[in-house]
Amino acid sequence: MSTRSAGFPRGSEEFSRVLAFSDGLFAIAMTLLVVGIGTPMLRDGNDATELLEAYGDLHSEIISFFISFAVIGRYWVAHHQFFRNLRAMDYRLVWLNLLYLAFIAFLPFPTGVLGSYFENPISVASYGVAVAVVSGLEVVLFRHAYRAGLLVREMSEPVYRYGRGASVLPVAFMLLSVPVAFLNTIAAVVCWFLAVPIQVVLDRYRPAGAEDWF
Amino acid sequence: MSTRSAGFPRGSEEFSRVLAFSDGLFAIAMTLLVVGIGTPMLRDGNDATELLEAYGDLHSEIISFFISFAVIGRYWVAHHQFFRNLRAMDYRLVWLNLLYLAFIAFLPFPTGVLGSYFENPISVASYGVAVAVVSGLEVVLFRHAYRAGLLVREMSEPVYRYGRGASVLPVAFMLLSVPVAFLNTIAAVVCWFLAVPIQVVLDRYRPAGAEDWF
Amino acid sequence: MSTRSAGFPRGSEEFSRVLAFSDGLFAIAMTLLVVGIGTPMLRDGNDATELLEAYGDLHSEIISFFISFAVIGRYWVAHHQFFRNLRAMDYRLVWLNLLYLAFIAFLPFPTGVLGSYFENPISVASYGVAVAVVSGLEVVLFRHAYRAGLLVREMSEPVYRYGRGASVLPVAFMLLSVPVAFLNTIAAVVCWFLAVPIQVVLDRYRPAGAEDWF
């Protein structure tokens, strides 16, 4: 059997590297945005009112920084929770993870546009698509890990189907928000958060053993 | 018992990841600021006097870089010392750590403003608030670790109360500096450093066993 | 025997550091480019058509980001696969790895030029040279590891020669693309991908034992 196709187990230097690389990329994507805020230029440096007004002008950049940090941070926690369930990785998973990270690294762009043009349907729609792609790639990673036997222990078919469904849910609501954005941008944003209460309802029907995984 | 709620122990890949991610974020926040200095443009590239004057114009950016590095570096050491006392983490701690890191990543912005407008009460006040939030979140992290039983060994109630008090102290002085800044910015800066001598006095009254923790 | 010349084995803190440093550098080089995209400036922030047009103007920056991410990501996977085969490192390997990483860190520059001027022979040629240097340094790293006995187990001479040949192949096609670019830029880009089908043919003739390594 080839060394390559055999993959590499939890505890190996190779397993740790994939996580270290992912963590570095997440940390950079989350920190870079502060550069976008920039120190305001004042006519009179000692004028408190002028600096307060300059802060007012920067409020959308500041809010955009914290929103972006929260969104990418939420995906980092999901990444942390997903890789916790793996006993090994193979190079297909490494490539899928890279594809996933490409969209994580890209996320600051649509978030920045959303921060600047919150009521523009295109900025709301493009943000919805970008987040849907990231969530969709989470499903692809999970599916591959299940099929290639990379999970730490046997996962029952109902638990797998439940987990996949729970991951597909945000993708569906994010894509639904795209046409809605052209009718009403506020309604589109409501769409993004609709997945949360439905998740709570879904949690009541989760199959036996699901609580060990998610 | 759910895998999720059980958390993950010191020595696991998951424990290391949270620290690696935090270290990456600290390192980026501390290094990014050098970009803000930028190479000066000279009319005559070989003129020593002109370059010396250009350095003079950049002195506030250079000082601001070293101040920011020192401030974030001090929090990194505190983060290093805090996580040293943990035997495990849970996902609530991971989320609180993310919230803490959001303000660490944000810190270069108020520091940059302070570096440019050192005598403006708003820049002094906003810096004081930002640092107070970071110090306040340190208290929240400590409180959760104590209550959720994540510390490496039993901590006595007096030692906990002493540690929490010592962490709240800088928050109090930072917030106190906000109204003071509108009277006198120098007095506000003095406020920031008042916590240091008081800490020294407080150290004499620390309860038995406190020296094993802080 | 000197500690220095003896190198450091897999599993040591020193072995991990070289990989952590490399991973950090790769992650930054891959994430930095998103800064280059930048939020577009709109006259009417709520105008969907205007934002759609602004996205159109940014399409080459967006494509350039994903190309650059894919190219550097492919080298990261190759780096991961190469270091997997090492039982130890010495400081000569550390220096060669630094030289290799210098060109990885440089890659965003020719990629950015290519993204902006896709039909300019100079941008196609300079990108070809930059990638040829990176691939060439992969060969140098592999050659040193083989000769200095740093591989995890004995590699047979035919397997070594096969591996070296497979690594030289992309260098040859990248350099071939340089003169071709001045005749036809599309033909030069075709050159870059010619290594792939030839690799597939070559794979059929690989010597016994090669599948354990590559």
Place this chain on the structure above:
Amino acid sequence: MSTRSAGFPRGSEEFSRVLAFSDGLFAIAMTLLVVGIGTPMLRDGNDATELLEAYGDLHSEIISFFISFAVIGRYWVAHHQFFRNLRAMDYRLVWLNLLYLAFIAFLPFPTGVLGSYFENPISVASYGVAVAVVSGLEVVLFRHAYRAGLLVREMSEPVYRYGRGASVLPVAFMLLSVPVAFLNTIAAVVCWFLAVPIQVVLDRYRPAGAEDWF
């Protein structure tokens, strides 16, 4: 004995963190400079001659990137070699390491100035001072590790004095280059490299046991 003052041994999560943080900071400082090169703006995007000329205009930025990468890379290797000799760290070493890293993170600034104004005595002198500070802090780190008993095994007094002398040598030549720069900038640059042949001569007189450390 206090947990704090006892420090933390090689192999602990805390020991690894200091190295991971340092590696991240080095990697960022070395990669950030590529941002400074920037894609040139052409009037005719398909004009090969114009792009070639634009590359010519960027040659000092490109050279500056590689010089900076080499300089900081050389310090990273020295950092790697120094920490290899430690059996433990204490918080004084952590603080000294932070001070050292502050100047590593600052180094891109004087390097950028040097790249732009190579014949200006002030840019040559300021670069000499910055590098002298970094090398001087290396001596301080080494001195503390020796005195606080943090080395992996007993180091003889002659070996310590030899090692300290070898580290002070580049500081001396860097500081010597400062006055020389005002007479002749080329002579000042020659000064920087004078430490290399003298090091070779010094190596012949190194005391018994020195080869196990340096």
